Each structure stands twice: as C-alpha cells, then as structure tokens.
Amino acid sequence: MPDGFFIVIEGIDGTGKSTQVARLGAWLTAQGREVVLSREPTAGPWGRKVRESAATGRLSPEEELEYFLNDRREHVEELIRPSLAAGKVVILDRYYFSTMAYQSSRGFDPQEIRKRNELFAPVPDLLLVMDLDVDAALLRIGARGDVANEFEKRENLQHCRDVFLSLREEPFVEVIPCGGSLDEVTELVNQIVSTRLLETRRQG
Numbered sequence: 001m002p003d004g005f006f007i008v009i010e011g012i013d014g015t016g017k018s019t020q021v022a023r024l025g026a027w028l029t030a031q032g033r034e035v036v037l038s039r040e041p042t043a044g045p046w047g048r049k050v051r052e053s054a055a056t057g058r059l060s061p062e063e064e065l066e067y068f069l070n071d072r073r074e075h076v077e078e079l080i081r082p083s084l085a086a087g088k089v090v091i092l093d094r095y096y097f098s099t100m101a102y103q104s105s106r107g108f109d110p111q112e113i114r115k116r117n118e119l120f121a122p123v124p125d126l127l128l129v130m131d132l133d134v135d136a137a138l139l140r141i142g143a144r145g146d147v148a149n150e151f152e153k154r155e156n157l158q159h160c161r162d163v164f165l166s167l168r169e170e171p172f173v174e175v176i177p178c179g180g181s182l183d184e185v186t187e188l189v190n191q192i193v194s195t196r197l198l199e200t201r202r203q204g
C-alpha cells in the first residue's frame with residue numbers, strides 16, 4: 001500500500017482556502033487519486049463548540065486552545081491517520097498552523113503551540129499558505145455576505161498573516177499569493193502540488 005500524501009491549506013479568513021481545497025480535491029480525483037477533504041474546526045463536538053463561540057462570544061483563551069486540541073486529537077485518530085495509512089491524499093482546510101496563528105494572538109507562544117500539536121499531529125507533506133492583504137481578505141468576506149466574526153477582527157488577522165508567513169522557510173511550505181483571479185490561484189496551486197507529488201514519488 002503506497003503511503004498517502006498530506007496537504008494542508010492555511011491562511012487568514014477570506015483568502016480563498018475553502019474554494020481552492022474544493023478545486024484541488026476535484027482536480028486530483030479526476031487524476032484517479034483517492035482524496036479525502038476535511039476542515040478544522042471539524043463538525044465534531046469540540047469543533048462545533050468552538051465554532052459556535054465565534055458568534056456567541058469567545059471562550060477563555062485556555063478553553064479555546066484546549067477545545068481546538070481536543071478537536072484535532074479526534075480528527076487525527078479518526079480520519080487523518082487512517083486515511084494516510086490507506087494511501088489516500090488528505091487535504092485539510094486549516095490545521096495546527098491556524099492554532100499557532102489565532103491562539104497566539106491571545107497570548108500563547110506559537111512555538112509552544114506547535115510543540116504541543118506535533119506530539120500527536122503528523123506534520124503535513126505540503127503546507128500551502130494562502131497569502132492576501134488583510135483589507136482585501138475582509139472585502140472578500142463582506143462580498144461573501146458574511147459579517148466579520150470574533151476571529152476576523154482586522155488587527156487579529158494581521159497578526160495571523162504574520163505568523164503564517166513566518167513559516168515560509170520550512171521545507172514543506174509554499175506561499176501562494178492569492179490576489180489574482182480564482183483560476184490563476186488554482187493554476188499555481190495545481191502546479192506546486194504536481195511538482196511535490198512527483199518529487200515524493202521519485203524519493204520512493
């Protein structure tokens with residue numbers, strides 16, 4: 001059984017992650033790959049609690065961090081690891097890099113958050129950081145018909161963008177400029193994923 005391939009798409013709200021996750025999944029499926037798409041926070045009990053808090057009022061920083069960690073432990077054990085072991089391509093819309101970004105804006109050390117997560121969460125084969133100016137991202141959120149929630153305050157998003165970009169030197173990270181059209185961004189994503197998949201196949 002070939003090993004799976006683990007792709008994570010990260011970035012601040014409104015950069016186009018969900019859009020590109022769906023497109024990438026369809027593109028790889030059309031190539032005959034077995035693909036699993038998922039997102040964090042998940043639709044599980046912990047994920048639902050934290051997602052509700054975005055509208056009803058944020059949890060304490062400690063509770064919020066614990067809820068995201070609990071949600072991820074279940075996600076890793078119940079979906080991510082089994083799918084990778086079965087040789088599937090797993091594509092996530094957000095993962096622990098979002099925890100590093102968003103929960104560090106509430107006082108936690110992002111490197112400490114990374115350590116706690118990597119005790120149980122596998123490092124992805126490829127992390128795509130979708131990058132866009134905060135004001136442009138907020139315009140897209142508005143155009144989508146949403147009102148910025150508790151997680152989407154401008155100053156918070158700037159901090160998060162900086163944390164995501166601080167990962168750019170990691171060997172498994174590629175930064176994707178998202179200011180272009182939908183199709184231009186998709187073309188760039190597909191090109192990078194193809195190259196990485198080929199490299200992995202060559203390494204055997």
Ligand SMILES: Nc1ncnc2c1ncn2[C@@H]1O[C@H](COP(=O)(O)OP(=O)(O)OP(=O)(O)O)[C@@H](O)[C@H]1O
Pocket residue numbers: 011012013014015016017018019020140141143144178179180181182183185
């Ligand atoms: N390249 C693009 N150019 C213009 N609009 C885009 C582009 N990519 C996505 N959009 C639009 O911007 C909005 C946000 O896209 P999407 O929901 O995929 O972002 P997201 O990063 O998943 O946001 P969130 O993290 O808040 O869920 C949507 O209305 C989408 O149609």
Ligand SMILES: Cc1cn([C@H]2C[C@H](O)[C@@H](COP(=O)(O)O)O2)c(=O)[nH]c1=O
Pocket residue numbers: 013040041068094095096098099100102103151152
């Ligand atoms: C995984 C994760 C997410 N968040 C925040 C970031 C977003 O504002 C919301 C999720 O909303 P989306 O529109 O579905 O992307 O949750 C976070 O603060 N910490 C995390 O670990």
